[in-house]
Amino acid sequence: MTELDLTLDGRPISARPGQSVGAALTDAGVVAWRTTRRNGRPRGLFCGIGVCFDCLVTVDGVPNQRACLVTARDGMKLETGDE
Amino acid sequence: MSETYDVAVVGAGPAGLAAAVTAAEQGLRVVLVDAGRQPGGQFWRHPDESVPSTDESRGQHQWRRFTGLRDRLRALESRGSVTRIAGHQVWFLEPVAGAGAYALHLTPTVASEKTPGVPALVTAVRLVLCPGGYDRQLPIPGWDLPGVMAAGGVQALLKGHRSLAGKRAVVAGTGPFLFPVAAGLAEAGAKVVAVCEAGSPAGWARTPGGAVAVPSKALEAFEYAAVFARHRIPLRTRTVITRISGADRVESVRLGRLDSGGRLTGLARADLEVDLVATGWGFTPSMELVTALGAATRVDVDQSLVAVVDAWQRTDVDRVWVAGEATGVGGALLAVAEGELAGFAVGRDAGRPVPDGGTRRLQRVIRRGRAFARAMHRAHPIPAGWRDWLEPETTLCRCEEVTVGEVCAARDTLGATDARTVKLLARPGMGWCQGRVCGFAAAALAVPPGRDLTAADLAPMSRRTLAAPISLADLAGDDHG
Amino acid sequence: MTAPDLVVIGAGALGAATAYYATRSGLSVEVLERGAIVSGTTSACEGNLLVSDKEAGPELDLSLYSNQLWNGELAEHGDLWEFEAKGGLVVASSPAGATGLTELATRQRAAGIVVEDVPVDRVPEYEPHLTRDISGAAFYPQDCQVQPMLMAAHLLRMAREAGAVVRTGVTVTGFLRDGDRVTGVRTDQGDVPAGHVVNAAGTWAGQIAELAGVEVPVLPRRGFILITEPLPKTVFHKVYAGEYVASTQSSDESLQTSTVIEGSASGTILIGSSRERVGFDRTVSLPALREIAGKALRLYPSLAGVNVMRSYFGFRPYCPDHLPVIGLDPRAPGLAHAAGHEGAGIGLSVGSAKLLIQQITGAEPELDLAPFAPERFALREAA
Ligand SMILES: Cc1cc2nc3c(=O)[nH]c(=O)nc-3n(C[C@H](O)[C@H](O)[C@H](O)COP(=O)(O)OP(=O)(O)OC[C@H]3O[C@@H](n4cnc5c(N)ncnc54)[C@H](O)[C@@H]3O)c2cc1C
Ligand SMILES: Cc1cc2nc3c(=O)[nH]c(=O)nc-3n(C[C@H](O)[C@H](O)[C@H](O)COP(=O)(O)OP(=O)(O)OC[C@H]3O[C@@H](n4cnc5c(N)ncnc54)[C@H](O)[C@@H]3O)c2cc1C
């Protein structure tokens, strides 16, 4: 199966076709990609199904996308952020 | 505007799938809307169908039931009897004035995954709402650390993406769902260091016949027992996580013991080292679509707000039926039966002949399933002492980072007497998730300890004028510019 | 137990401010609220404390009086209710609108408001993300903001700490009378005698007045608000479209919207608002939400992709002449009103309450309350 190549803040991340961005980050050992507004705490996946919005990530320049729902695509640029 | 469908089904989980195919097979024109890209809902979440795979059914239960429903759905879709709109959320639902129909306003679940040709609005004469639910959460000190996940989320990663959320896991909370999660993690290669169940096995003894009434459940239980034995997963009953520690991610958890009344009696001497905490306290239904229409609700045995339906899954709102978790959390097979019955009920409403024997059988299955669910909920209550291990600094609302102390201050210092006022004064439930995660706990903290939650307590945290976020441009619609 | 000097009906902004100022004057107070505290319109509004949206006249005078209180004796508590003196930018989108804005500013200056003309090319210094497609702008440094629920809850708390009693879940069902005189209230939980009764029942004040046999025409005017996702700071001041002033003063029944945009302390942007006279209709109106969103995008096109997380609505308590009802009611001695503040009850709450307590305690109110007299409607009809 061909792997997809994504980047997180420029660092390469690979994904299997059909995987969500959140799953790909999980497989890469990344557990947090956002810091909270009030206390600057790290956050990643929590509910895993699009309910909690903890996993927000910037995808190809579009902020606040739910990583657990966005399907990974080849060449996708992910950016960590402050919400 | 496009055609008005005979029926719109929201949700393509076990309940919605069954409802849609049943209604369509009676000749009704059905539109099936689901936030997910593939049918199956939470129970039958599976890897991307467009990617060839030989192990689609890995980790699944009742998979043949699903593929049966999916085959029927595909056949109906190709005949044009069902229009399936996937990857879209209903963000607003309203009766169309004077038209005897409902309008479902749709938005892509993922902004960048717009499907060409999907309308922003569909209308239907009848509605079957099958919105399912999500894990119910209680705050734990440290539960906002990365590496702490909803048990369902851990399962979703495994079933839908073949991703393993950690290497050393503890699974904790209450309810039979902890077993498949622990089993799934172990089978995928994680070390499950403990399954902590706040209830006790004696709970089931209190309701004779509970588990055996649904044979497939008993079968599943044996299967898990085998997996647990094979992977040496310790099951600790009357045990809870009282603290989660770590710098920037989970490093360890502390366990506590509960007495038979659910109060904390002692702490474990040593912390468990883990990199994943999977936690959940049963499920809680998604109620915003139900409440948007003003349908009657009640508090179920498990203290969840659920829709009131009659013996045909019908609500007190004209031409609106509800099936699945939103009528009371009870598992996938009950959801299928309810969905099927709702499918027949809409057919009957549309004047189609309905098989008497079939619907009576379904009603029996549902009654039995409900009795089973009640027994399950009684055996797995929220422990009475769940507030005992909270600290004032413990995060309650993850989105707005509102602490338990701030919520208590709104109650004790500012004079809030209910969940709505606590929300207005301290902001739990005001953030991105709109109280889906903390709503239950916030409502419980708002009322004086010891008082049972009422529908009035839970409703403010379950009502959402917008069922999903919608961009300003899409909201503005045609008026824009 | 001795009867309190004052019973206040309603624990919204007006009831809270009345209780607060009453205790400051040494009165004993009991607040009766049928729901929870701040469960009425006070929890369904924005927290604008505006001078900019008012024509010269009694409401503006009351607004300036309140403004002094917010920035003066109450300033020490400002942090409790997220007080921010951020100022308001009013923009006109047509040359005619710009002329109207200039004329309004002239009248307002004469009435004591500080208005700074902002040349169109300097608008980005105030609001970098605002559309450049505008014809005129004016800045009102006196416009402020509070979190209304926190404001009312803290005023109630301070009143309680000074001895006031706040009872929730108690519905006033009638009045105790001694001849004409109001001597207390009847509730679903027993009678409460009192020296004076203040009707601070907001949009329901007309019904309370009716129970006392007097007419106070307070009616509901529904309004919706949109709340966006939390964002990095995008909107720096309060920003309104020029037609806002006309809309607040209008008596039109049909849907009207005028844009008010502001950032909140929590990062969200509040976008208001609509005005509709539809009684107490609680169905969510998509046309209203759409119109509010559309007009907001005209001012801030760059917000197009920003998500709206939720919306809410409330019923503004309005009187036919768009002035509140404040003062002792000569038709029912012992009864006073502090209600009907329409879309400005948060801003006007403290001034209204302080003046009312001055009147009740026999002091000369620092501002003439005659324009707000409760009996004015009946007198006008008779004339
Ligand atoms: C994350 C998760 C994992 C689970 N895993 C298991 C498991 O492994 N084993 C087990 O026994 N039970 C599991 N459960 C419980 C199981 O989900 C239920 O018993 C069963 O799926 C209920 O079926 P349903 O049809 O009522 O709802 P669901 O399966 O939840 O289906 C509801 C569907 O409605 C959609 N929906 C909701 N609102 C909208 C809207 N506004 N617009 C469009 N679509 C909408 C949802 O996206 C979803 O696809 C899980 C639950 C969760 C939350
Ligand atoms: C969309 C919208 C936006 C607004 N924006 C602003 C703004 O930016 N700035 C501003 O200053 N104002 C604004 N307002 C107006 C402001 O909200 C109101 O003027 C103000 O909240 C009125 O306060 P109140 O105390 O009179 O009424 P309420 O807050 O409604 O309080 C009255 C209380 O009386 C209680 N009550 C009624 N009947 C009884 C009874 N029989 N017994 C016991 N209790 C009873 C009610 O339960 C209620 O709690 C806005 C309003 C709306 C709807």
Ligand code: FES
């Ligand atoms: S993990 Fe909860 S929304 Fe993505």
